[in-house]
Amino acid sequence: MPDDPAITEAELYDLRHRDAEREDVEFYVDRAREADGPVLELACGTGRVHLPLLRAGVDADGVDLSAERLDRLRGKARAEDLDPAVREADMTALEADRAYDLAICPYNSLQFARTLPDLRATLSNVHDALGPGGRFVFDVFVPDxxxxxxxxxxxxxxxxxxxxxxxxxxxxxxxxxxxxxxxxxxxxxxxxxxxxxxxxxxxxxMLPKRLVEAVVDASPFAAGSVAGGFDGDAIAEDAATQVWTLERAGDG
The missing domain is CATH 2.20.25 (N-terminal domain of TfIIb)
Incomplete structure (x- = not known):
């Protein structure tokens, strides 16, 4: 075996995704730039999306369950003179200390909310973390x-x-x-x-569209819509990704 330090799970994640081409990074950075206030990323991991947010000058906070992944994110951020505000937290028991204009949960991470109570709790927590008119944007795969x-x-x-x-x-x-x-x-x-x-x-x-739709309809969010990918097209039977946008009610 090579003499290099052992590969950690967090490093392996980065190695596996180093050359991956996925449209979500640009999509989420664009949504964050459109936001009128701070942005919260759920399951920010090692920073695959979070570091591009910081590079774009977005006022972003991040949470993740893995302390190891967060440490790796911080190390990469320091190398670029970036100052991330990330912390260890469970999205099913999320507590926010400020109101966000946008929350995001990229790359199927909402699927870690494995039970209906966990999924309902996550949506409720995110809703409460948003200010009036705030949005929650996430993507999950279409079961094939x-x-x-x-x-x-x-x-x-x-x-x-x-x-x-x-x-x-x-x-x-x-x-x-x-x-x-x-x-x-x-x-x-x-x-x-x-x-x-x-x-x-x-x-x-697995989160098929009609299950997500039912949970969204029962959530505190005022509205929700789904696209069949990151280009905004209507979802169709050949879609591989569901991209959801949920909206909290505005003032009044």
Whole structure:
């Protein structure tokens, strides 16, 4: 095994997404620039979206459950002379100390609210963290049953490069509760010699459109709409992503 320090889960996340092309970063930065006040990012992680917000001069705060990921975000921010205001917090029990004009939750992270009470609590907490007329924007994937049938339960492999060494990343997604539509993502990191040096797993909930719609309708938000991607087009049967915008009522 190489002599470099062990790869952490937070570093692995960055390595896996280093070359990823996803339209959400530009989308969320644009939404933040349009905001009339501060912005709150849920599940800000290692800063994939949060650092571009800070680079754009956005007054942004961030919360995440992982202290390790937040430490990595802070380290990257220091290297760019940025000063992030991020803290460890659970979005299902969120308490805000100021009113935000915009809250965002990128890249399927709302799916970590695995139960209906957790999902309802998250929407209620975000609503309370927004000022009058504030918006909550998030994206979740559209469950694709062709993909589920063809790939779930099977290990898939990719590679990442680190310090001149090629590591293998094995991942497997399995449905753990078909009735509740919960699924588990397992991931292992293997050295060039084939030794497993990092393993983690997480459980998430599938959030089909009509379930999200029902929870939104029962939430304190005054209005909600969904697009079929980051370009704003109407959602259609071939959409891979749901992009939701919820609005808190304005003054009066």
């Amino acid at each position: 049953f062709d993909v589920i049938c063809e790939t779930y339960g099977e290990w898939e492999e990719t590679t990442v490069e680190r310090a001149g060494e090629t590591y293998t990343v094995r991942s497997r997604t399995t449905v753990t509760d078909p009735v509740e539509q919960l699924f588990r993502v397992e991931r292992e990191l293997l050295t060039p010699e084939g030794d497993v040096v990092l393993a983690d797993a997480s459980e998430l909930a």
